[in-house]
Amino acid sequence: MVALAHTPSSAERLRAMDGFLTEAWLDQVRHDERLRPLGVEVRFDRGVAHLTGEVDEPAQLRLVREQVGRLAGVFGVWCRVRVGGRDPVVVDLGCGATKQWPGNLGLDIFPAPGVDAVADLSGSLPLADDSVDVLFAVHILEHLIDFLPLLDECHRVLRPGGVLHVMSPWWGHVNAVADPTHVRLLDVQTVKGICVMRPPGTPRWYPLHAGSDGASIFADLTPLGPEDDGPTATHLARFFD
Structure with missing residues (x-):
């Protein structure tokens, strides 16, 4: 069986998907009391989530990573987040x-x-x-x-x-x-x-x-x-x- 090639998404669709993902993430934060107090900013760029900001402990960063990664349309979760006051x-x-x-x-x-x-x-x-x-x-x-x-x-x-x-x-x-x-x-x-x-x-x-x-x-x-x-x-x- 010959595998069918995937059709790459257009730049216009990827930009639109970034908008959808931004709205979906903000909605998720509003409804998840674990996420609301965390100082992590999430920006989407062609389906890759870029995480910046600061958290107190590694478990908080793991939580954000996991929740962002569950959104349909996210291809990767790239992090540059300070943990416990230390730059990564x-x-x-x-x-x-x-x-x-x-x-x-x-x-x-x-x-x-x-x-x-x-x-x-x-x-x-x-x-x-x-x-x-x-x-x-x-x-x-x-x-x-x-x-x-x-x-x-x-x-x-x-x-x-x-x-x-x-x-x-x-x-x-x-x-x-x-x-x-x-x-x-x-x-x-x-x-x-x-x-x-x-x-x-x-x-x-x-x-x-x-x-x-x-x-x-x-x-x-x-x-x-x-x-x-x-x-x-x-x-x-x-x-x-």
Whole structure:
């Protein structure tokens, strides 16, 4: 059976969906007394929720993430939220001259404006264990023949509860094959494989969110410890076949 390609949403529809999501979130906050007192601002940009602001404790941030991620039409939940008065440590992998947010630490194999440290992403990251709150891997994985070592490094450097944000071209869109430097094709199902199909003893991931807009795939992953429970079949069914 040949899979039918998704039709990417138009820019006009994505802008309209952002308006719908903004209204839906404000309505949810009005009706959820757990959310009303929290100092988190949520902005939607082409289906990606951008969270900023401040909360007192990690559980409050997890609550906001979970509730935003449940809205239909949200492809990813990207966070830069202060927790307990501390700014998050956010690292852009392969940032080039463009960081996802100003103030992020930028790593790339080539020096460029915005690159704070030169690093080969196919090797070890120049970051300490459990030192990072948020990692961005935006349009990176498709450039690596074997991206699993990079994911293992991301697992090592993320603090418990930290998040890896992934964005890559969807395999069925022309963007996936138009760039001759792309050496891997990815699907949302690839994210499922990362989370549940790796051998025992390798770093484990829990999918907070995963989706596709027909042009790109998105995934928000948090590291699991050796004793942590993995995702249930019910949770996986939200995102994967």
